[in-house]
Amino acid sequence: MALVRVTRTFQVGAAALAAATLVGLAASPASAETDPGRVSGWLSDTTIGAAGAPGRTAALDLSSSGATGPRVVFDLNGLAGVATAAFPDWCVTATAQVTCPMPPTATPDEFGTLNGTVPVVLRAVPGAADGAAGTIGYTVLADGIDGEAQQATVSVHAGPDAVSLVNEYVDDVDTGDTLDMQVALTSAGNVAASGIRLTFRFPVGLEPAAYRNCRYGAGGQLSTIVVCAIPGTFSPGLSYQVPGGFATTVGPAAIGDKRIVQTVEPATTAGPPPAGVVLERRPADRTLRLRQVGAAVDVISAEHQYPSGQYYLRDIPGAFDVVALGAAATGSVGDTVTVRVGFRNDGPGVPDGTISGGDPGQFAFVPPAGTVVANWPTGCSSMGGEDGFEGPVTWYCTKPGGVFAAGETFLVGFDLRIDGPLGAPGEVRIPYSYPRVDDDPTNDSAPVTIS
Numbered sequence: 280m281a282l283v284r285v286t287r288t289f290q291v292g293a294a295a296l297a298a299a300t301l302v303g304l305a306a307s308p309a310s311a312e313t314d315p316g317r318v319s320g321w322l323s324d325t326t327i328g329a330a331g332a333p334g335r336t337a338a339l340d341l342s343s344s345g346a347t348g349p350r351v352v353f354d355l356n357g358l359a360g361v362a363t364a365a366f367p368d369w370c371v372t373a374t375a376q377v378t379c380p381m382p383p384t385a386t387p388d389e390f391g392t393l394n395g396t397v398p399v400v401l402r403a404v405p406g407a408a409d410g411a412a413g414t415i416g417y418t419v420l421a422d423g424i425d426g427e428a429q430q431a432t433v434s435v436h437a438g439p440d441a442v443s444l445v446n447e448y449v450d451d452v453d454t455g456d457t458l459d460m461q462v463a464l465t466s467a468g469n470v471a472a473s474g475i476r477l478t479f480r481f482p483v484g485l486e487p488a489a490y491r492n493c494r495y496g497a498g499g500q501l502s503t504i505v506v507c508a509i510p511g512t513f514s515p516g517l518s519y520q521v522p523g524g525f526a527t528t529v530g531p532a533a534i535g536d537k538r539i540v541q542t543v544e545p546a547t548t549a550g551p552p553p554a555g556v557v558l559e560r561r562p563a564d565r566t567l568r569l570r571q572v573g574a575a576v577d578v579i580s581a582e583h584q585y586p587s588g589q590y591y592l593r594d595i596p597g598a599f600d601v602v603a604l605g606a607a608a609t610g611s612v613g614d615t616v617t618v619r620v621g622f623r624n625d626g627p628g629v630p631d632g633t634i635s636g637g638d639p640g641q642f643a644f645v646p647p648a649g650t651v652v653a654n655w656p657t658g659c660s661s662m663g664g665e666d667g668f669e670g671p672v673t674w675y676c677t678k679p680g681g682v683f684a685a686g687e688t689f690l691v692g693f694d695l696r697i698d699g700p701l702g703a704p705g706e707v708r709i710p711y712s713y714p715r716v717d718d719d720p721t722n723d724s725a726p727v728t729i730s
Contacts, residue, residue, distance in 0.1 A: 313423075314345065315345075315346060315347070315421060315422065315423030315424045316343065316344055316345030316346030316347070316421060316424070317343070317344045317345065317346060317424075318341070318342065318343045318344075318346045318349045318419050318420065318421045318424055318426070319341075319342045319419060320339055320340060320341045320342065320351050320417065320419035320429075321339065321340050321429075322337060322338075322339040322340075322399075322415065322417055322429070322431040323337065323338075323431060324431050324432040324433070324434070325337040325401055325431065325432075325433050325434070325584070326433075326434045326435075326436050327362060327401050327402065327403050327433060327434070327435060327436070328403065328435075328436060328437070328440055328467055328468050328469045328515070329403050329407060329408075329409065329435055329436065329437035329438075329468075329469040330402075330403050330404065330405045330406070330407065330469060331469035331470070331515060332402075332403070332440070332467060332468050332469035332515055332516075333465070333467060333515060333516045333575075333576055333577055333578055333579050334365075334400045334401060334402045334577060334578040334579065335400070335401050335402075335467075335578075335579050335584065336398050336399065336400050336401075336578060336579060336580050336581040336584075337398075337399045337400075337401055337415075337431070337433075337581065338396045338397070338398055338399070338581035339351060339379075339396065339397040339399065339417065340394065340395075340396055341379075341381060341382070341385070341394070341395050341396070341397055341419065342392055342393065342394050342395075343381060343392065343393045343421065344390075344391065344392045344393070346421035346422070346424060347421060347422040347423070348380070348420075348421050348422040349380070349381045349393070349419070349420075349421045350378055350379060350380045350381065350419075350420055350421065351378070351379050351397060351417050351418065351419050351420070352376060352377070352378050352417065352418045352420060352426075353366075353376065353377040353378075353379070353399070353415060353416065353417050354375065354376060354415070354416035354417070354418075354428075355375045355376070355377065355415060355416075356375050356416070357413045357414030357415060357416060357430070358413040358414070358415055358433060359413065360404065360406075360407065360411075360413070361403065361404065361407050361411050361412065361413030361433060361435060362401050362402060362403050362404060362407065362413060362433050362435070363401070363402050363404060364377075364399050364400070364401055364415065365399070365400040365402075366379060366397075366398075366399060366400075367379070367382070367397070367398065369382070369383060370397070379397045381393060381395050382395035382396060382397060384396075396581070398581055399415070400578055401415075401433055403435045403469075407435045408435065408437065409435060409436060409437035409438065410434070410435065410436075411434070411435040412432055412433065412434045412435070413432075413433050414430045414431065414432055414433065415430070415431050415433055416428055416429070416430050417429055417430075417431070436468070437468075437469060438468055438469070438470060438545075438548060439466070439468040439470055439471065439472035439473070439513075439545035439547065439548060440466070440467040440468035440472070440545065441464050441465065441466055441467055441468075441472060441475060441513070441543040441544060441545055441586060442464060442465050442467045442543070442579060442583050442584060442585060442586060443463070443464055443541060443542070443543050443583065443585065443586055443587055443588030444463040444464055444465060444518065444520075444583050444588065445461050445462065445463055445541060445588030445589065445590060446582065446583075446588055446589055447461055447589075447590050447591065448591045448593060449590070449591065449592050449593065450593050450594070452529055452592045452593075452595050453529065453595060453596055453597075454484075454529050454530065454531050454533055454595065454596075454597055454598070455528075455529065456528070456529045457526060457527070457528050457529075458524070458526075458527045458528075458529065458592075459523055459524030459525070459526060459527075460524050460525040460526075460527045460539060460590045461520065461521075461524055461590065462477065462520060462521040462524065462525050462541060462569075463518065463519065463520035463521070463572070464518065464519055464520075464543040464569075465516070465517070465518045465519075465576060465579060465583065466513040466514055466515050466516065466517055466518075466519070467515070467579055468515055468545070469515060470515065471512050471513060471514045471515060472512070472513040472545035472546070472547070473512060473513075473545070473546065473547055474508065474509060474510050474511065474513075474545070474546030474547065475508075475509040475511070475513055475519075475543060475544070475545065475546060475569060476506065476507070476508055476509070476543075476544045476545075476546050476549040477505075477506070477507040477509060477541060477542070477543055477567075478504070478505070478506050478507075478541070478542045478544070478552075478553070479504070479505040479506075479507075479525070479539060479540070479541050479542075480498060480502050480503075480504055480539065480540045481502060481503040481504075481505065481527070481539055482500070482501075482502050482537050482538065482539070482631055482633060482634075483500065483501035483502060483532050483533075483629045483631055483682055483684075484529065484530050484531070484532035484533025484534065484537065484595075484597075484628070484629060484631070485503075485527055485528070485529060485530065485533060485537055485539060485592075486503075486527065486528040486529075486530045487503060487505050487525065487526075487527055488525065488526035488527065488528070488563075488565075489561040489562060489563035490507060490563050490565055490566055490567040491560075491563045491564075491565065491566045491567075492507055492508050492509065492566050492567055493505050493506065493507040493508075493560075493561075493563075493567055494506050494507075494558035494559060494560055495558065495559060495560070495561055496553075496556040496557050496558040496559065497556065497557070498553065498556055499681070500631070500633050500680070500681040500682045501532075501629065501682050501684060502633075504553050504556045504558070506552055506553075506558055507567050508546065509546075509567065509568065509569050511569065513545075513569075514575070515575075516575035516576050516577065517571055517575050517576075518571070518572050518573055518576065519569040519570060519571050519572065520569065520570060520572050521567060521568065521569060521570075522568065522570050525567065527539070529592070529595060531597070531598070531626075531627040531628070532597075532626070532627060532628060532629040532685060533592075533595045533597055533628065533629075534595055534596070534597030534598070534599055534628030534629065534630065534631070534714060534715075535594065535595060535597070535630070535631060535634075535713075535714030535715070536591070536592065536593055536594065536595070536634050536714065537591070537592040537595060537631070537634070538589050538590070538591050538592075538634055539589065539590040539591075539592075540587055540588075540589055541587065541588050541589070541590065542586050542587045542588075543586050543587075543588075544586055596715075597627075597628035598627060598628055598718055599624065599625070599626055599627065599628030599629070599630070599685070599712075599717055599718060600624075600625040600626070600717050600718050600719045600722070601622055601623070601624050601625070601630075601640060601683070601709055601712050601717045601723070602622060602623045602624075602625055602719075602722045602723075602725075603622050603642060603707045603708055603709050603722060603723055603724050603725040604620060604621050604622055604623055604688070604690065604707060604725055605620060605705075605706070605707045605725030605726045605727045605728075606618040606619055606620050606707075606727050606728075607727070607728045607729075607730070608695070608728075608729050608730075609729070609730055610697050610729060611697065612697050612698065612699035612700075613697065614696075614697050615653055615694055615695065615696045615697070616694070616695055616697065616729065617692050617693065617694050617695070618692070618693055618695060618727055619690045619691065619692045619693075620642075620644050620690065620691065620693065620707045620727060621642060621676070621688065621689045621690035621691055621707070622640065622642045622678075622688075622689060622707070622709060623686075623687070623688040623689070624640070624683045624684065624685055624686065624687050625685070625686070626684075626685025626686060627685050628685070629682055629683060629684055629685055630682065630683040630712075630713045630714060631681070631682050631714075632681050632682070632713065633681045633682065637713075638677040638678055638679065638681075638713075639678055639680070639681060639682050639683040639713060640677070640678045640683045640689070640709075640712070640713055641675060641676065641677045641678070641709075641710065641711070641713075642675075642676055642707055642708065642709050642710075643673050643674065643675050643676075643706075643707070643708050643709075643710050644659075644673070644674040644675075644676065644693065644705065644706070644707050644727070645671050645672070645673050645674075645705050645706045645708075645727075646671075646672065646674075646693070646695055646705045646727070647695070647701065647702070647703065647704050647705035647727055647728065647729045648671075648701065648702030648703045648704075648705075649697065649698060649699050649700050649701040649702050649729070650695040650696065650697050650698065650701075650705070650729060651695070651696045651698055652672070652674065652693055652694070652695060652696075653694045653695065653696040654693070654694035655674060655693055655694075656676070656691040656692060656693070658676055658677055658678075658679060658691070659674050659675065659676040659677075659691065659693075660674070660675055661673065661674045661675075662675065674693070675710075676691055695729065697729060701729055701730075704726040704727060704728045704729075705726070705727035705728070705729075706724055706725070706726060706727060707724065707725045707726075707727060708723060708724040708725075709723040709724070
């Protein structure tokens, strides 16, 4: 990689050169007659350690669809006095301006769009203090396409720091399995960390093992929060992992996808524990430890830039049964009656929508013939009838709260006005079960009758 360091005295001249270069890349009248294609790029803000910390890799994602000569032009004037930037050998450096073509490793996606990543290694210059910030400008171009100048902020953090190295996906997991979850980190600051705090969120159905130096508490959506204190000195650039992993059991409540989030922080600068969670120790006969692995790294890769990582379990089959719950009421023409309808989870699996941010279940309600819904509950909406959809009016109701606990019943009330004449009964049905078809589809519908 070629290293570029900008001095403040050069900024004015380089800015003029950059402006002249961009003007020279304007589309000609001839090129405007044809479709030049499309290009796009994005560079995220980056926090780097003060001088002495490992370098950080910022990755610019470059995409091109039908464009000729896609490239990105970086303007480094805004980094003066804050950081240096190093680029791959296939980029061309001209003082404070660096031009990088589409990376040679770029690959097309299923739609034919070419995608590549331009790595930029950033390091704080000596003397850059905690909180110092600069900008790296960039413009994505192609032949016949003038790009719009953008900026990403580069900030300096002095002191201890840590980044997670975990981003693992695990298949072929079932209830009853015990997993050795990877826990790994790199000390990323310019000084050693005195102790590390590990914080985990285990979603419902995943059961963490007990360790002497960890505390446990109940989080939202039936999750378990675990906070572990690891003593020791963790030197800059060195990586550490839990030998043998963190033992985790897949319990009977687990079904579908599960994500364990783990966050690593220097103990001396860690934030407050999760709000509202009461942490307590559990009886344990072992201690969670971190052990150094490998040699010190000089540069932290673009894939490992954050204190939080994930351990993702895919498609746990589990077992569960969701049961539709109908209702019966008595009334005459002109009366308004209330029916409470819904569904129940007989478990043991617990549908969990916290991964996708969706709801853990939904049921549909078709009112009995001869009745009209006069009042309906929050969280329900209708389709059909006068809306132009075929079939009778159907109300769809979602269960809030993220999870559908085993043994939990969810009922809502509908006020039905009896216009008559009464005919076919109504129905509660489960149009689809989340996260898969449940184990007994025969109880996924139930009648609603008015007599």
